[in-house]
Amino acid sequence: MSDSATSGRASGDGERGAADGAETTPHQAAVPPRTAALPRAAALAQGAGDGTRAVRAGLPEPVKHEPTLPGPVFAAHFHLPGDPTGPYTYGRDENPTWTLLESAIGELEAPGRDDVETLVFASGMAAISSVLFSQVRAGDAVVLPNDGYQALPLARAQLEAYGVEVRTAPTGGDAQLDLLDGAKLLWIESPSNPGLDVCDIRRLVDAAHARGALVAVDNTLATPLGQRPLELGADFSVASGTKQLTGHGDILLGYVVGRGGEAMTAVRRWRKIVGAIPGPMEAWLAHRSIATLQMRVDRQDATALRVAEALRERPEVTGLRYPGLPDDPSHKIAAQQMRRFGCVVSFTLPTRARADRFLDALRLVDDATSFGGVRSTAERRGRWGGDAVPEGFIRLSVGAEDPDDLVADLLRALDASAD
Numbered sequence: 001m002s003d004s005a006t007s008g009r010a011s012g013d014g015e016r017g018a019a020d021g022a023e024t025t026p027h028q029a030a031v032p033p034r035t036a037a038l039p040r041a042a043a044l045a046q047g048a049g050d051g052t053r054a055v056r057a058g059l060p061e062p063v064k065h066e067p068t069l070p071g072p073v074f075a076a077h078f079h080l081p082g083d084p085t086g087p088y089t090y091g092r093d094e095n096p097t098w099t100l101l102e103s104a105i106g107e108l109e110a111p112g113r114d115d116v117e118t119l120v121f122a123s124g125m126a127a128i129s130s131v132l133f134s135q136v137r138a139g140d141a142v143v144l145p146n147d148g149y150q151a152l153p154l155a156r157a158q159l160e161a162y163g164v165e166v167r168t169a170p171t172g173g174d175a176q177l178d179l180l181d182g183a184k185l186l187w188i189e190s191p192s193n194p195g196l197d198v199c200d201i202r203r204l205v206d207a208a209h210a211r212g213a214l215v216a217v218d219n220t221l222a223t224p225l226g227q228r229p230l231e232l233g234a235d236f237s238v239a240s241g242t243k244q245l246t247g248h249g250d251i252l253l254g255y256v257v258g259r260g261g262e263a264m265t266a267v268r269r270w271r272k273i274v275g276a277i278p279g280p281m282e283a284w285l286a287h288r289s290i291a292t293l294q295m296r297v298d299r300q301d302a303t304a305l306r307v308a309e310a311l312r313e314r315p316e317v318t319g320l321r322y323p324g325l326p327d328d329p330s331h332k333i334a335a336q337q338m339r340r341f342g343c344v345v346s347f348t349l350p351t352r353a354r355a356d357r358f359l360d361a362l363r364l365v366d367d368a369t370s371f372g373g374v375r376s377t378a379e380r381r382g383r384w385g386g387d388a389v390p391e392g393f394i395r396l397s398v399g400a401e402d403p404d405d406l407v408a409d410l411l412r413a414l415d416a417s418a419d
């Protein structure tokens, strides 16, 4: 929560570098090599604030007459005379628009590290499945959370159908620790969605590595500005880019960041096999959205804390959870390993009917699923049937509205929905 003071202070370098790319032709600039070292990005990784890094993330070196962020490259195939060498051959394997987005996400998830590889996917589930199904075989054991994203049980059933042993435990209390003996992969989701429990990632990673297991962390809720799982020792940071990373509720996206090497080669191969690739337009929109990531998360997360504080005062609200609240059960560990606490607040109203009336009475909060967007959303989570939550359980995603307006709307809807 420390470096917001450094944000918003660009260094006035708009003129710099006009001639930097003199020997790079515009054509080459539009198709940067996948391994492009980005000297500016490397310089920024050394100590720049999150806002500075977000607006610059993944941008190519400036080239005269080229745009700052090259537009989406729509191509099923690329000119390829002779031996088929990369980087760009066929559109299911690589695309220049992905390359830039992958650089951006990698810079945010693992600043200053050049030993990591980032792969983007069509959705968060595509990214999750690519890790689960590329890393384990029949006979292996996997440890999943039992309170994670609602599609994880579907992945569990599929793993079991392939002969993989699946063990589950809750996120809170580091309960997954007890299941690690003989496991091949530990899957962590912290904070968990929708319960907002947090586990001690480094402690679990150390225990898993001591037993030879790989560790993947679902970083969707935190975003890379809230938590950097690779710095906590994880082998993979996996996330849905559909949520706060892109923040406008208009695209689906997923990504995996991991140390380069065998494990990531297998993830890349899985992406090719299943073809779960993002369209160039989605990839470009995502990259464009990341420029405002720091502004959005700072605004939304600060308002989420205010909302949580306001809800805490209401007698009809129980089970209030927000990891940023000092007395939240997750706060102590969250404060150790997170830099921001997310934009999701969860709580329970006395009955299903009360929750429905509350949602109906809201004017600035849409009754919709998903989270992380600039427009606030809320839903009665029990309507899906997948999460183990009370009927009156509400997951509220705090947007970028004025905090006073949003708090007033929520309190008014609580009053209006009273029996």
Ligand SMILES: *Cc1c(COP(=O)(O)O)cnc(C)c1O
Binding pocket: 123, 124, 125, 126, 128, 149, 189, 193, 218, 220, 221, 239, 240, 241, 242, 243, 252, 253, 254
């Ligand atoms: C939404 C979500 C996913 C799935 O992402 P999609 O982009 O919807 O496929 C995975 N994990 C968490 C924690 C999520 O919130």
